Amino acid sequence: MADNSSKSAYWSANVRIILISLVIWAIVSFGFGILLRPMLSGIAVGGSDLGFWFAQQGSIIVFLALIFNYAWRMNKLDREHGVDEE
Amino acid sequence: MDQFTINLLFVGASFALYIGIAIWARAGSTSEFYAAGRGVHPVTNGMATAADWMSAASFISMAGLIAFTGYDNSTFLMGWTGGYVLLALLLAPYLRKFGKYTVSEFIGDRFYSPTARIVAVICLIVASTTYVIGQMTGVGVAFGRFLEVSNTTGLLIGACVVFAYAVFGGMKGVTYTQVAQYVVLIMAYTIPAIFISLQLTGNPIPALGLFGDHAASGEPLLAKLDAIVRELGFAEYTAHHADTFNMVLFTLSLMIGTAGLPHVIMRFFTVPKVSDARWSAGWALVFIALLYLTAPAVGAMARLNISEMMWPNGGIEGGAVTVEQIENDERYDWMATWQKTGLLGWEDKNGDGAIQYYNDKNEDLQAIAAEKGWTGNELTNFNRDILVLANPEIANLPGWVIGLVAAGGLAAALSTAAGLLLAISSAVSHDLIKGSFNPGISEKGELLSARIAMAVAIVVATYLGLNPPGFAAQTVALAFGLAAASIFPALMMGIFSTKINNTGAVAGMLAGLIVTLVYIFLHKGWFFIPDTNSFTDANPLLGTVKSTSFGAIGAAINFAVAYVVSGMTKPTPEHIRELVESVRVPRGAGAAQNK
Numbered sequence: 001m002a003d004n005s006s007k008s009a010y011w012s013a014n015v016r017i018i019l020i021s022l023v024i025w026a027i028v029s030f031g032f033g034i035l036l037r038p039m040l041s042g043i044a045v046g047g048s049d050l051g052f053w054f055a056q057q058g059s060i061i062v063f064l065a066l067i068f069n070y071a072w073r074m075n076k077l078d079r080e081h082g083v084d085e086e
Numbered sequence: 087m088d089q090f091t092i093n094l095l096f097v098g099a100s101f102a103l104y105i106g107i108a109i110w111a112r113a114g115s116t117s118e119f120y121a122a123g124r125g126v127h128p129v130t131n132g133m134a135t136a137a138d139w140m141s142a143a144s145f146i147s148m149a150g151l152i153a154f155t156g157y158d159n160s161t162f163l164m165g166w167t168g169g170y171v172l173l174a175l176l177l178a179p180y181l182r183k184f185g186k187y188t189v190s191e192f193i194g195d196r197f198y199s200p201t202a203r204i205v206a207v208i209c210l211i212v213a214s215t216t217y218v219i220g221q222m223t224g225v226g227v228a229f230g231r232f233l234e235v236s237n238t239t240g241l242l243i244g245a246c247v248v249f250a251y252a253v254f255g256g257m258k259g260v261t262y263t264q265v266a267q268y269v270v271l272i273m274a275y276t277i278p279a280i281f282i283s284l285q286l287t288g289n290p291i292p293a294l295g296l297f298g299d300h301a302a303s304g305e306p307l308l309a310k311l312d313a314i315v316r317e318l319g320f321a322e323y324t325a326h327h328a329d330t331f332n333m334v335l336f337t338l339s340l341m342i343g344t345a346g347l348p349h350v351i352m353r354f355f356t357v358p359k360v361s362d363a364r365w366s367a368g369w370a371l372v373f374i375a376l377l378y379l380t381a382p383a384v385g386a387m388a389r390l391n392i393s394e395m396m397w398p399n400g401g402i403e404g405g406a407v408t409v410e411q412i413e414n415d416e417r418y419d420w421m422a423t424w425q426k427t428g429l430l431g432w433e434d435k436n437g438d439g440a441i442q443y444y445n446d447k448n449e450d451l452q453a454i455a456a457e458k459g460w461t462g463n464e465l466t467n468f469n470r471d472i473l474v475l476a477n478p479e480i481a482n483l484p485g486w487v488i489g490l491v492a493a494g495g496l497a498a499a500l501s502t503a504a505g506l507l508l509a510i511s512s513a514v515s516h517d518l519i520k521g522s523f524n525p526g527i528s529e530k531g532e533l534l535s536a537r538i539a540m541a542v543a544i545v546v547a548t549y550l551g552l553n554p555p556g557f558a559a560q561t562v563a564l565a566f567g568l569a570a571a572s573i574f575p576a577l578m579m580g581i582f583s584t585k586i587n588n589t590g591a592v593a594g595m596l597a598g599l600i601v602t603l604v605y606i607f608l609h610k611g612w613f614f615i616p617d618t619n620s621f622t623d624a625n626p627l628l629g630t631v632k633s634t635s636f637g638a639i640g641a642a643i644n645f646a647v648a649y650v651v652s653g654m655t656k657p658t659p660e661h662i663r664e665l666v667e668s669v670r671v672p673r674g675a676g677a678a679q680n681k
Binding site: 014 | 160163164167168170171174175176179293297298305306308309310311312324326330333334337338359360361364365367368371372375378379382582667670671672673674675
């Protein structure tokens with residue numbers, strides 16, 4: 001079993017990754033998709049603008065990237081801190 | 087072969103497949119019944135989660151809502167997928183590490199309180215039951231339309247099928263049955279969309295076709311669509327019209343509600359390892375995204391097709407479709423078919439032999455109407471929920487595609503109903519009976535009580551499906567709001583804070599649950615009884631906050647109350663802090679049982 005300082009370092013690294021991911025999560029959906037859409041209106045995407053794309057498709061693609069990135073980083077972090085499953 | 091026979095063939099063949107799988111995978115021990123022996127591969131589990139999650143609302147209803155509103159209803163797309171990020175990062179791996187069967191078991195153990203567990207069970211049963219009523223209603227409508235029987239008969243047939251594989255198969259039957267259902271429903275959703283995208287844009291991928299060029303005019307598809315709906319006096323498809331604050335709040339409520347729905351969370355107990363739970367959430371969203379990236383294309387293309395069918399000669403100047411065309415031209419056969427269901431209707435109000443479809447509330451169009459002698463919109467009824475089911479007929483696709491869509495719509499509704507019923511039955515038998523009233527119950531007795539609970543839940547849901555307390559959308563909104571306001575905050579605080587204690591958690595859950603329930607009842611009527619509401623969603627109690635968007639506020643109340651109450655009462659004991667520490671690291675997770 002890993003010692004306590006390594007465990008708390010593991011946990012704060014995890015919380016940091018979660019916070020960064022959730023900031024991106026909020027920016028692409030509530031930000032680009034809704035609140036910041038007027039700012040992106042100059043960028044045309046296939047008959048509409050970038051904000052419309054983020055609201056209908058882009059945010060979903062970013063969500064996918066966030067989850068797989070998290071799984072990959074955490075599984076690596078588990079091994080680095082010796083808390084992975086044998 | 088006529089369309090009825092084709093539909094029967096597709097629906098019958100898909101059912102035979104589901105029931106066959108359920109019998110093949112019949113559960114033995116309780117561990118297998120609840121969590122499929124903890125041995126489901128993350129990709130398989132992701133696929134089953136996708137089928138579990140995507141209900142009649144996603145398959146039948148969502149594209150129609152987007153089609154007739156456009157950009158403003160992107161909230162459904164973002165809300166129902168963004169919840170998976172919360173699930174994957176904040177809940178799934180830790181709950182898998184905890185290694186018990188049910189969501190309420192975690193809440194009961196973490197908050198060292200049988201009361202907390204019972205409160206969680208109540209939240210779970212209320213949220214799941216209201217959700218399953220909507221599914222049963224959907225099952226009834228889909229069976230009724232495609233098997234050409236009454237809504238009631240359709241619902242009863244559907245209830246028997248759900249009963250057969252959920253009760254006899256348990257989770258394992260459900261897991262592999264749901265994989266089969268996913269395959270059926272995704273084919274049913276994407277194949278017509280591919281055909282339509284090819285017809286309109288020449289691009290075989292609908293998600294790309296949406297942002298491509300309209301083949302007939304050479305203009306971008308969305309620009310073409312905007313121009314047509316603007317000409318007919320409707321709000322522009324890609325423009326933002328809705329209240330921004332309510333849009334944000336509604337999206338957030340759907341996201342939190344997604345992460346708080348017990349039947350989805352339960353799926354992550356079925357993978358072998360903690361690391362698999364993380365991957366599995368990603369795979370679930372991959373399979374969901376296949377439908378969700380296609381849905382906005384289905385909506386936009388259907389709206390374009392319908393507008394062009396109603397004005398087949400190049401807009402208003404060319405003249406509207408004639409009654410004679412609708413009655414005799416086989417491209418318009420779908421209109422007669424759906425008119426029989428009462429969900430589509432038209433009326434030649436001014437008696438000019440043509441059906442003018444336009445927005446008669448728009449002043450510019452009223453001026454044109456006065457000049458041309460129109461006396462109001464003559465496409466008098468177009469129910470949003472028929473759009474996906476009617477779509478292949480509207481695009482004049484072959485009969486087998488229509489049969490496939492019938493099977494897909496039923497797969498979506500049945501798979502979600504079964505998953506919800508499983509969550510209810512395990513809450514009753516495992517949490518209430520074994521956890522509280524009769525801890526000494528034998529494994530056999532527990533399995534029996536789980537099956538009885540499921541049977542009772544099916545009977546209740548079928549009865550309420552026959553006599554629904556409100557529209558499906560109302561009951562679904564209640565389910566999401568309740569899950570967001572009660573279960574999600576308790577789970578998240580249980581993992582991310584060691585400070586929240588038993589009293590805090592119970593107070594938080596009750597506060598979130600009750601405030602949300604009251605807010606919904608104030609707007610939708612007490613217990614959904616008509617005319618008992620004090621406010622309407624058009625003119626809500628709090629600013630622009632509709633009752634469907636309140637779940638996020640309910641969740642905030644839950645968090646706040648839990649923190650304040652925990653601060654005023656006894657701190658959490660040492661062994662609970664150790665439990666939280668152990669949930670946070672994957673090492674030492676229980677192995678998959680009976681792999």
